[in-house]
Amino acid sequence: MPSSGSFIFLFLFSFLTIASAQVPTYVYHNCPNSTTFTRNSTYFTNLRSLFSTLSSRNASYSTGFQSTTSGQSPERVTGLFLCRGDVSPEVCRSCVSFSVNETLNRCPNEREVTLCYDECMLRYSHRNILSTVTTDGGIILYNTQNVTSNQQDKFRDLVFSTLNQAANEASNNSRKFDVQTANFTAFQSLYGLVQCTPDLTRQDCSRCLL
DSSP, X not given: OOSOSBOEEEEEESSOOOOOSSSOOEEEEEOOTTSBOOTTSHHHHHHHHHXXXXXXXXXXXXXXXXXXXXXXXXXXXXXXXXXXXXXXXXXXXXXXXXXXXXXXXXXXXXXXXXXXXXXXXXXXXXXXXXXXXXXXXXXXXXXXXXXXXXXXXXXXXXXXXXXXXXXXXXXXXXXXXXXXXXXSSSSOXXXXXXXXXXXXXXXXXXXXXX
């Protein structure tokens, strides 16, 4: 997941994994250095305040999403976290706390940062990133197990139909999250998961997922 304003998770599983309250599984980070800050700046003070809010005991781990701002323009910081919709509040909290502690190691002085784990995503920026769809950037994770050549068309059709159904369901519920399961063969199942940040409108979530 990229440098995008309001974020989407799109995962396709060959099997369903259940997250546990351990060190989160790193996926990627993005921190372009076009705009930076120094450690004695007002921006850094505001960023630390934002981190404190997002990782506090009172944060919205039960819903898996929270956004907040800290400071005044032009040093205002806007940030959010989004936990995967099928993890527990405890796993969500653990992942967010880990992300907050890790982000300055991976992105020590950039004003715009996205840090993604399998269980959660943390993002902050000097720009307004809330309720905004941006589809720039991205990452594709490949499963090295291939479908046999005589089943590729069947698999492709099943992926499209399953994820389209998930996208429709997600865009029409308040959590902006959905999972779907479909039978590929008598012994193999396909699992799909899609997620938008809940601050997106139904139309924006649907447009981005589709």
